[in-house]
Amino acid sequence: xxxxxxxxxxxSLGDLSFYRMRGTDKIVVRRKGGASKETIKKSPKFALxxxxxxxxxxxxxxxxxxxxxxxxxxxxxxxxxxxxxxKSLKLIQKQDSTSKLGQRAIELSKxxxxxxxxxxxxxxxxxxxxxxxxxxxxxxxxxxAKVEIPALVRDINFFPNNRHxxxxxxxxxxxxPDFKFNQATGxxxxxxxxxxxxxxxxxxxxxxxxxxGSPATTLELSLxxxxxxxxxxxxxxxxxxxxxxxxxxxxxxxxxxxxAKILGIVTGKAQDADLAMxxxxxxxxxxxxxxxxxxxxxETAPQRATxxxxxxxxxxRVTPPLTSDPGPIxxxxxxxxxxxxxxxxxxxxxxxxxxxxxxxxxxxxxTITSDVGEYPLYSVNAAKVLVTPGAVTSV
Numbered sequence: 325x326x327x328x329x330x331x332x333x334x335x336s337l338g339d340l341s342f343y344r345m346r347g348t349d350k351i352v353v354r355r356k357g358g359a360s361k362e363t364i365k366k367s368p369k370f371a372l373x374x375x376x377x378x379x380x381x382x383x384x385x386x387x388x389x390x391x392x393x394x395x396x397x398x399x400x401x402x403x404x405x406x407x408x409x410x411k412s413l414k415l416i417q418k419q420d421s422t423s424k425l426g427q428r429a430i431e432l433s434k435x436x437x438x439x440x441x442x443x444x445x446x447x448x449x450x451x452x453x454x455x456x457x458x459x460x461x462x463x464x465x466x467x468x469a470k471v472e473i474p475a476l477v478r479d480i481n482f483f484p485n486n487r488h489x490x491x492x493x494x495x496x497x498x499x500x501p502d503f504k505f506n507q508a509t510g511x512x513x514x515x516x517x518x519x520x521x522x523x524x525x526x527x528x529x530x531x532x533x534x535x536x537g538s539p540a541t542t543l544e545l546s547l548x549x550x551x552x553x554x555x556x557x558x559x560x561x562x563x564x565x566x567x568x569x570x571x572x573x574x575x576x577x578x579x580x581x582x583x584a585k586i587l588g589i590v591t592g593k594a595q596d597a598d599l600a601m602x603x604x605x606x607x608x609x610x611x612x613x614x615x616x617x618x619x620x621x622x623e624t625a626p627q628r629a630t631x632x633x634x635x636x637x638x639x640x641r642v643t644p645p646l647t648s649d650p651g652p653i654x655x656x657x658x659x660x661x662x663x664x665x666x667x668x669x670x671x672x673x674x675x676x677x678x679x680x681x682x683x684x685x686x687x688x689x690x691t692i693t694s695d696v697g698e699y700p701l702y703s704v705n706a707a708k709v710l711v712t713p714g715a716v717t718s719v
Contacts, residue, residue: 347403347446375426378505382512383413386430386503389514390559393498394444396526397563397584399577401444412439427505430512433557434502436589443585444563448485450583453564456481462497462558464593468546469497469560471587473529476537488566490531490575491582495543496561498524499551499592517551531567531575554594562587 332351334342339356364370364377387409391398416435420428432439443449459472473493476482484491499522501514527545532538563584567575 345404378426378510378512379417379428380410380414382430382503382505383410383417385512386413386432386500386514390439390500393500393524393559394496394561394584394586395524396494396496397444397561399579400563400565400582400584402448402580402583403446405442405444409439409442412442423505429502429504431502431504431555432500432589433555433591436557436591439559440586440589443583445583445585448583450562450564450585453483453485453583454481455483458562458587460560460562460588462560462588462590464558464590466546467497467550467558468544469495469558470542470544471495471560471562473538473541473543475540476532478535478537480537482537484534484564484566486566486581488568488578488581489534490567490569491534491538492529492531492565492567493538493541493543494526494528494563494565494584495545495587496524496526496563497545497547498522498559498561499547500557500559500589501551502555502557515551515553515555517553518556521549522551528565534566551592552594554592556592557589558592559586560588561585 334344334351336342336356341354341356342351343354345352359367359370364373387406390409390413391406413430413432416432416438417428417430419435420431423429443451454473454476456474456476458474460470462469474481478484499518501518501522503512503514505511506513525545525547527543529538529541529543561584564582565577566581567577569575
């Protein structure tokens with residue numbers, strides 16, 4: 325960067341431009357040149373630069389919203405920090421590894437720490453004036469913030485860099501939306517819900533003597549509304565302002581005197597509209613006790629009538645027949661008295677089996693039917709029985 329030393333003028337001279345830039349007391353000189361505007365927009369040689377230009381344009385657009393949410397602190401800056409904000413947002417944009425080049429999103433809500441602690445001053449920072457730890461908190465549910473400032477004593481933990489008689493502490497809270505690439509417009513835009521209604525809020529302490537310092541102070545503020553969806557951050561800023569007393573007792577703030585920084589950034593939370601309705605329903609619901617909870621009736625399988633002797637055949641099966649009418653349902657807590665059931669026993673003698681037909685068998689097929697009142701009838705079928713010579717099989 326070139327500076328003009330002897331001649332003091334601004335403007336253009338040939339292919340040179342002379343201008344003043346905030347942050348320096350010298351006149352800056354730069355040479356005009358480069359490709360034309362049409363060449364950069366249309367030439368295939370500038371296809372890659374156009375992608376980077378599109379992304380940096382998105383950072384610049386979002387940087388404007390960041391500075392807007394720091395409006396109460398901008399008068400405390402001692403240099404033009406716009407470029408440094410855009411540079412920080414560019415670092416956040418590089419964290420997007422899913423989108424392709426030229427369309428990478430700028431999601432501050434996913435990387436809030438990358439911008440937290442940003443100083444708005446180059447020569448005398450806020451931390452160099454207030455050398456104490458500040459306790460702060462942001463409530464994302466309510467959209468509120470609180471900052472606890474300890475007692476400030478001059479030349480102990482308070483070091484102002486000027487001779488102004490008064491000072492105070494100011495905090496601000498604002499909503500910073502994430503910016504994503506819009507395929508329809510070809511530009512980086514904020515979410516649809518974001519508009520000018522989401523401004524920043526700020527509050528200040530009383531004016532105190534810069535020679536004596538100030539007692540411990542707690543500053544609190546809250547936003548009027550929160551976004552209905554996610555994809556935003558709550559940014560908390562803090563600054564120290566200086567002023568002079570007037571004849572009528574009022575204090576006039578001095579511009580460019582003081583310091584500020586971004587104290588904290590937290591990820592915002594989406595507001596669920598149905599959540600409030602669910603809470604109302606739960607509040608109006610009656611209390612349910614264990615006495616009100618009754619189990620549904622349980623079907624019980626029909627109990628089989630007992631017999632004086634159980635069958636000894638291994639393949640004997642008891643199978644209730646399928647019916648279209650399952651019968652009445654009896655809860656478990658009710659006792660059912662079964663009527664007496666008659667039992668029958670049959671004896672079969674098998675003879676005439678020789679060693680030649682040892683593996684032969686005789687099949688008996690019969691059915692026993694019992695009436696057990698309201699329960700269905702049961703049938704018992706006998707299977708094939710293998711016998712040995714002289715053996716007697718009983719069922």
